Amino acid sequence: MILANYLASAALFCIGLYAVLARxxxxxxxxxxxxxxxxxxxxxxxxxxxxxxxxxxxLNPPPGQSTRTLAxxxxxxxxxxxxxxxxxxxxxxxxxxxxxxxVRIAQHYRTLDSDRVREMRG
Amino acid sequence: MTxxxxxxLLPMPVALPIAGAVAAPxxxxxxxxxxxxxxxxxxxxxxxxxxxxxxxxxxxxxxxxYLGLWRPVHGQALGIAFAADPLGLIFALAAAVIGAILLIYxxxxxxxxxxxxxxxxxxxxxxxxxxxxxxxxxADLFDLFVWFEVAALASYGLTAxxxxxxxxxxxxxxxxxxxxxxxxxxxxxxxxxxASHGALxxxxxxxxxxxxxxxxxxxxxxxxxxxxxxxxxxxxxxGWLADAHTAAPGPVSALFSGLMVNLGIVxxxxxxxxxxxxGSAPVLxxxxxxxLASALLGAVLALAQDDLKRLLAYDTIxxxxxxxxxxxxxxxxxxxxxxxxxxxxALFKSLLFLCAGAVVHRTGLTSLSQLGGLAxxxxxxxxxxxxxxxxxxxxxxxxGYVSLGLIHQGLLEQHEAIxxxxxxxxxxxxxxALGRAAWLAFFRPRAQDHGQLEQLRPGMLAGLGxxxxxxxxxxxAPRFFLETVMAPAAAGLLHPGRYASAVLSGSARLxxxxxxxxxxxxxxxxxxxxxxxxAGILAWGYLRIAExxxxxxxxxxxxxxxxxxxxxxxxxxxxxxxAVSLLPRLPGHGVVSGGIAHRASAGLPSHGSGRHxxxxxxxxxxxxxxxxxxxxxxxxxxxxxxxxxxxxxxxSAGGHELLPVTDDDRQxxxxxxxxxxxxxxxxxxxxxxxxxxxxxxxxxxxxxxTADRDDHAIAPALGRQPESFHPASRRTGPLPGAATxxxxxxxxxVCTRQHPPRRGAGRPxxxxxxxxxxxxxxxxxxxxxxxxxxxxxxxxxxxQGREGSTGHxxxxxxxxx
Numbered sequence: 001m002i003l004a005n006y007l008a009s010a011a012l013f014c015i016g017l018y019a020v021l022a023r024x025x026x027x028x029x030x031x032x033x034x035x036x037x038x039x040x041x042x043x044x045x046x047x048x049x050x051x052x053x054x055x056x057x058x059l060n061p062p063p064g065q066s067t068r069t070l071a072x073x074x075x076x077x078x079x080x081x082x083x084x085x086x087x088x089x090x091x092x093x094x095x096x097x098x099x100x101x102x103v104r105i106a107q108h109y110r111t112l113d114s115d116r117v118r119e120m121r122g
Numbered sequence: 123m124t125x126x127x128x129x130x131l132l133p134m135p136v137a138l139p140i141a142g143a144v145a146a147p148x149x150x151x152x153x154x155x156x157x158x159x160x161x162x163x164x165x166x167x168x169x170x171x172x173x174x175x176x177x178x179x180x181x182x183x184x185x186x187x188y189l190g191l192w193r194p195v196h197g198q199a200l201g202i203a204f205a206a207d208p209l210g211l212i213f214a215l216a217a218a219v220i221g222a223i224l225l226i227y228x229x230x231x232x233x234x235x236x237x238x239x240x241x242x243x244x245x246x247x248x249x250x251x252x253x254x255x256x257x258x259x260x261a262d263l264f265d266l267f268v269w270f271e272v273a274a275l276a277s278y279g280l281t282a283x284x285x286x287x288x289x290x291x292x293x294x295x296x297x298x299x300x301x302x303x304x305x306x307x308x309x310x311x312x313x314x315x316x317a318s319h320g321a322l323x324x325x326x327x328x329x330x331x332x333x334x335x336x337x338x339x340x341x342x343x344x345x346x347x348x349x350x351x352x353x354x355x356x357x358x359x360x361g362w363l364a365d366a367h368t369a370a371p372g373p374v375s376a377l378f379s380g381l382m383v384n385l386g387i388v389x390x391x392x393x394x395x396x397x398x399x400x401g402s403a404p405v406l407x408x409x410x411x412x413x414l415a416s417a418l419l420g421a422v423l424a425l426a427q428d429d430l431k432r433l434l435a436y437d438t439i440x441x442x443x444x445x446x447x448x449x450x451x452x453x454x455x456x457x458x459x460x461x462x463x464x465x466x467x468a469l470f471k472s473l474l475f476l477c478a479g480a481v482v483h484r485t486g487l488t489s490l491s492q493l494g495g496l497a498x499x500x501x502x503x504x505x506x507x508x509x510x511x512x513x514x515x516x517x518x519x520x521x522g523y524v525s526l527g528l529i530h531q532g533l534l535e536q537h538e539a540i541x542x543x544x545x546x547x548x549x550x551x552x553x554x555a556l557g558r559a560a561w562l563a564f565f566r567p568r569a570q571d572h573g574q575l576e577q578l579r580p581g582m583l584a585g586l587g588x589x590x591x592x593x594x595x596x597x598x599a600p601r602f603f604l605e606t607v608m609a610p611a612a613a614g615l616l617h618p619g620r621y622a623s624a625v626l627s628g629s630a631r632l633x634x635x636x637x638x639x640x641x642x643x644x645x646x647x648x649x650x651x652x653x654x655x656x657a658g659i660l661a662w663g664y665l666r667i668a669e670x671x672x673x674x675x676x677x678x679x680x681x682x683x684x685x686x687x688x689x690x691x692x693x694x695x696x697x698x699x700x701a702v703s704l705l706p707r708l709p710g711h712g713v714v715s716g717g718i719a720h721r722a723s724a725g726l727p728s729h730g731s732g733r734h735x736x737x738x739x740x741x742x743x744x745x746x747x748x749x750x751x752x753x754x755x756x757x758x759x760x761x762x763x764x765x766x767x768x769x770x771x772x773x774s775a776g777g778h779e780l781l782p783v784t785d786d787d788r789q790x791x792x793x794x795x796x797x798x799x800x801x802x803x804x805x806x807x808x809x810x811x812x813x814x815x816x817x818x819x820x821x822x823x824x825x826x827x828t829a830d831r832d833d834h835a836i837a838p839a840l841g842r843q844p845e846s847f848h849p850a851s852r853r854t855g856p857l858p859g860a861a862t863x864x865x866x867x868x869x870x871x872v873c874t875r876q877h878p879p880r881r882g883a884g885r886p887x888x889x890x891x892x893x894x895x896x897x898x899x900x901x902x903x904x905x906x907x908x909x910x911x912x913x914x915x916x917x918x919x920x921x922q923g924r925e926g927s928t929g930h931x932x933x934x935x936x937x938x939x
Contacts, residue, residue: 023685029299080317087309094271122677122682
């Protein structure tokens with residue numbers, strides 16, 4: 001059921017957004033952002049799916065099918081899956097920077113509460 | 123060099139800084155300063171390569187290069203494309219040149235840092251510049267996202283670079299949260315667009331979206347604008363901006379404010395104009411509102427700041443708002459002014475941040491209340507700061523005068539009186555804020571003398587001198603920069619079809635409109651003088667009174683909480699999506715029909731222009747013209763562009779006619795050509811020998827049919843037989859006169875011409891007119907109006923709902939089809 005994918009993606013997104021907007025613990029905010037990120041991947045993969053499609057692998061076609069029939073047939077859209085691969089790589093880098101900043105904040109301020117780390121305001 | 127050779131150099135401006143960035147930490151092992159010196163060399167080479175491209179691109183060519191030579195086949199591009207259009211090249215050049223200046227300044231001011239620090243600094247700095255250049259030159263939405271992310275990663279590193287300052291960590295956390303949210307927004311928007319259209323290339327998307335914008339596309343547009351507005355720091359997405367600029371050292375703040383935030387504006391311009399076209403959604407009105415809010419809020423908060431760098435950061439928000447206002451005008455003057463202001467802002471804001479960095483570095487003080495009396499101790503920095511402030515203030519002969527004047531001109535051309543007044547108010551507050559800062563920091567007498575301060579080093583002097591000199595140069599030679607640089611940039615945004623066909627087929631050139639600018643315009647000079655006077659009074663008053671309640675509320679809203687800033691950004695994104703996707707469906711934007719020689723404000727409701735611009739942007743004009751369009755409907759190739767001898771009369775060739783033909787005269791006369799994508803061929807619905815043209819009809823334009831000076835015969839024919847062009851006449855069959863005329867007239871065209879402006883029945887002097895001219899050209903030789911029974915002025919709005927009831931053409935709202 002592809003609809004379940006969309007619903008799961010929306011639910012994950014909302015949970016993540018709730019964590020970012022309502023949780024003051026910075027680690028939880030990072031977790032929320034990671035959840036949102038995961039939900040976008042699920043959304044993209046679901047968008048690329050077509051009913052009854054196979055994986056977009058054209059090498060070694062299964063018996064009875066040639067590469068040409070596969071290419072013209074029903075395969076899932078590989079471009080959106082590539083999006084996700086690229087975004088996963090970027091997301092890993094961003095999360096690493098995120099967590100290292102949070103660790104440094106924890107070392108300096110001795111707190112993880114984002115409300116107590118707001119010297120700059122106004 | 124040939125165009126192909128030039129185009130094949132396009133990846134170099136990105137590859138060189140990335141190579142420098144990779145090499146920087148290694149070079150730092152040899153010598154601490156070597157990575158920065160290598161970075162200056164790499165950026166110099168980048169600027170040189172870009173300068174090689176400049177003559178062709180600013181001459182109207184769009185150079186495109188596909189990596190691995192995966193060229194488009196039948197208008198379908200799979201490969202990764204780089205394309206240099208004038209706007210992108212301006213931004214890339216500014217990034218390379220100003221980046222090199224900032225690195226020279228860094229070498230001088232921060233050259234004493236250790237090898238690890240300088241290696242990392244040079245690496246991140248070049249990575250950010252490479253991402254900005256890549257984003258400027260890419261022709262692909264997904265690559266734009268990738269460069270956005272590269273820039274974001276580099277900016278996180280640079281914000282948190284000086285780890286000994288805890289506020290840098292706080293700022294890094296906020297920029298991380300907001301930019302990550304923005305990247306989700308952009309990512310989802312791109313995915314939605316790709317899922318509906320199967321294309322990522324700007325050109326292909328533009329062709330796919332032309333006139334066929336559906337609800338998912340509008341949601342994607344809202345997501346993209348929300349995401350890129352976060353990068354640009356527009357209200358309400360601006361929470362990260364002031365903190366990040368405050369925490370970073372001077373050159374990094376200059377890089378962020380002068381160059382990085384512009385990435386958001388350039389990306390918004392690409393998406394709004396290059397991909398969607400401003401007519402597809404009420405997006406220009408949205409940009410106007412967001413821009414005005416940013417301009418005013420940023421200026422007010424700047425006036426209230428005590429921290430010098432934070433003041434400049436809030437002014438950056440204000441200036442980004444002014445850029446958005448310039449784009450929102452949708453006219454050549456306004457967009458050219460925005461492109462001009464983009465460069466100007468990069469120059470004067472870099473200059474101001476370098477001055478602020480030098481002050482902070484020398485005195486160790488950041489707050490204006492503690493500073494003072496620096497004019498005697500730091501005369502060079504004082505002079506540079508004053509030049510920067512005067513440039514922002516729009517005082518001739520500095521550069522801000524020209525770009526702000528052009529944006530004013532764009533607003534006034536669109537009759538946006540209230541936005542114009544609000545923009546002037548924002549400028550006055552900006553001048554007051556900077557005047558107050560200059561007084562408090564530099565000129566105010568200070569009881570305690572600073573003592574002997576460290577002298578400026580040669581590299582710092584060179585950096586300040588270059589930027590200040592550029593501020594003056596861009597102010598005293600506006601005609602040169604307007605004609606050679608800014609007018610092509612505006613043309614590139616206003617003619618996305620040409621950009622698309624150049625990228626996909628390499629054949630089109632951009633038209634080069636003239637943007638008039640009157641340097642000694644009394645109105646502009648008076649506005650500048652009055653602005654200075656009022657700002658002086660305002661700054662003087664603000665120094666003496668307590669903080670007003672409204673300002674206190676605004677400052678309290680910026681409470682420094684990352685959660686709250688994220689909430690503002692999410693609310694803003696939702697509001698943008700709602701505005702973009704819901705506004706066209708409001709009642710009151712039904713069918714607007716008009717007829718020949720109806721001179722009226724097309725679809726302009728009687729209630730105020732601002733609301734109108736928000737609600738409905740453009741209509742479609744359906745017309746039947748003789749001849750047939752070449753190619754298929756939706757073919758991205760511009761008709762007439764590759765035709766040799768376009769000035770000669772087009773002859774029938776093989777049953778196909780060339781509808782519109784590019785003609786330099788008409789470009790000069792500001793005649794809007796119709797390209798093939800605007801022409802839809804509906805043989806079943808058309809009388810034989812005619813084809814249907816769909817012309818985008820900007821709101822407020824008049825419709826008029828004019829005969830051509832070459833084709834005198836057509837005018838009376840049209841006048842006598844108007845029914846043959848009526849859509850309803852297809853039921854009864856065409857009248858013979860029309861068919862024979864069509865046979866005799868091989869090259870009918872629909873073109874539009876901007877008349878001396880007029881709008882509405884009782885309000886002459888506003889608006890513009892469009893001619894539908896059967897025949898070559900749109901001269902006023904035989905205006906059909908003279909022989910048409912409907913020649914009397916009749917407001918189009920009066921004809922609402924009576925589709926086709928008034929004659930030969932009906933203009934419909936751009937209802938989604």
